[in-house]
Amino acid sequence: MKLLITIFLGVLTAWTGFAQTPVIVNYTELKPLLHKQNDTTYLVNFWATWCSPCVEELPYLEAINEKYEGDEAFKMLLISLDFKRHLDSRLIPFIEENKLDPEVILLSDTDANYWINDIDSSWTGAIPATLIYRNKQRWFKEGSITFQEIDSVLINHFFKTE
Amino acid sequence: MKKILFFFLLFGSLSSVFAQGYQIGDKAMDFSLKNIDGSMVSMADFKEAKGFVVIFTCNHCPYAIAWEDRIIELHQRYAAKGYPVIAINPNDPEVQPADSFEKMIERAREKNFPFSYLFDEEQSVYPVYGATKTPHVYLLEKEGKDLIVRYIGAIDDNYEDANAVSKTYLADAVEALLAGKAPNPAETKAIGCSIKFKK
Numbered sequence: 001m002k003l004l005i006t007i008f009l010g011v012l013t014a015w016t017g018f019a020q021t022p023v024i025v026n027y028t029e030l031k032p033l034l035h036k037q038n039d040t041t042y043l044v045n046f047w048a049t050w051c052s053p054c055v056e057e058l059p060y061l062e063a064i065n066e067k068y069e070g071d072e073a074f075k076m077l078l079i080s081l082d083f084k085r086h087l088d089s090r091l092i093p094f095i096e097e098n099k100l101d102p103e104v105i106l107l108s109d110t111d112a113n114y115w116i117n118d119i120d121s122s123w124t125g126a127i128p129a130t131l132i133y134r135n136k137q138r139w140f141k142e143g144s145i146t147f148q149e150i151d152s153v154l155i156n157h158f159f160k161t162e
Numbered sequence: 163m164k165k166i167l168f169f170f171l172l173f174g175s176l177s178s179v180f181a182q183g184y185q186i187g188d189k190a191m192d193f194s195l196k197n198i199d200g201s202m203v204s205m206a207d208f209k210e211a212k213g214f215v216v217i218f219t220c221n222h223c224p225y226a227i228a229w230e231d232r233i234i235e236l237h238q239r240y241a242a243k244g245y246p247v248i249a250i251n252p253n254d255p256e257v258q259p260a261d262s263f264e265k266m267i268e269r270a271r272e273k274n275f276p277f278s279y280l281f282d283e284e285q286s287v288y289p290v291y292g293a294t295k296t297p298h299v300y301l302l303e304k305e306g307k308d309l310i311v312r313y314i315g316a317i318d319d320n321y322e323d324a325n326a327v328s329k330t331y332l333a334d335a336v337e338a339l340l341a342g343k344a345p346n347p348a349e350t351k352a353i354g355c356s357i358k359f360k361k
Contacts, residue, residue, distance in 0.1 A: 048224075050223075050224050051355060051356075052258070052358075053356060053358075081353050083224070083228075083321075083322055084322060085322070108322070110319050110320040110321070110322065110326070111319060112316070112319070112321075112351060112352045112353050113315070113316060113319060113329075113331075113347075113350040113351050113352065116351040116353070117351060123351075124294040124295060124298075124351065125294075125295055125316075125351045125352050125353045125354050126294045126295035126353075126354055126355070126356035126357070127353060127354075127355070127356060128356070142294070143356065
């Protein structure tokens with residue numbers, strides 16, 4: 001029965017083009033998603049709707065996602081740093097308007113002094129910032145990215161078979 | 163000899179490319195930047211000051227806006243004790259039009275800024291300090307003729323809610339200096355808007 005409901009909801013979601021509603025997490029909840037050890041390559045982008053360089057690079061990220069999303073060994077996460085109180089008024093409308101496909105999660109955790117370093121000690125806290133990881137292998141960049149840059153990092157450092 | 167000189171130049175230029183800015187204990191440079199009232203402001207102008215709360219901030223960034231009232235309070239609390247706030251907008255208005263000098267004047271009027279709000283028009287100050295985002299704080303202490311970097315980082319630990327702050331990093335750091343102690347922590351991090359530089 002549960003399975004049927006899940007399938008029904010899944011079909012309904014696909015059929016209506018229902019936009020995603022991001023979950024709100026704290027860092028303790030987010031951290032496991034930044035350390036999965038399952039051979040999948042994860043691309044994690046830290047952004048916000050009000051951050052113009054972040055919004056400018058979203059099309060590159062979507063193009064990357066489109067290129068690799070069929071691949072089971074790739075997953076993209078967009079970690080929004082929008083204010084929690086702006087979830088309904090800004091973040092969800094932005095996702096709908098831009099038909100954002102990759103999963104969006106809203107990180108709301110005030111202890112940034114802890115989690116910025118924990119994500120990458122070289123990160124000063126400016127966004128956008130992008131983390132790519134596969135098992136123990138990690139690549140991090142603070143600042144804007146381009147399609148070519150990310151694509152070549154993925155191809156040369158993550159998708160190559162060892 | 164030429165070769166050595168060449169390497170010297172190469173490394174000199176490389177190290178400036180990869181400059182990380184100031185570390186705790188470094189001597190900070192003074193500057194002469196245009197204030198919102200049209201005057202040029204340097205830290206050397208503040209003869210009575212014991213030091214400075216230099217904050218790279220701007221008009222448009224939601225984080226900068228969220229902390230604005232707290233920056234005003236910090237100035238009101240600590241200017242009289244010798245630590246005035248000096249706010250500096252490092253952004254290029256061609257990239258971020260909301261951070262133009264005219265808009266700085268507007269914002270300062272709206273909020274009645276009690277501190278200097280300077281424009282790093284040439285974008286020559288923030289890279290030397292190593293600021294990467296707004297807001298980004300450098301707390302300086304006068305030592306003879308020098309300005310020593312004593313604290314770098316965040317204002318406090320809650321951008322969303324001033325009433326829910328649990329760690330007042332910057333105020334604690336100023337209090338430590340006033341008590342003749344070294345700030346601990348001397349460095350903290352917060353999320354901020356990347357500084358918009360000329361492309």
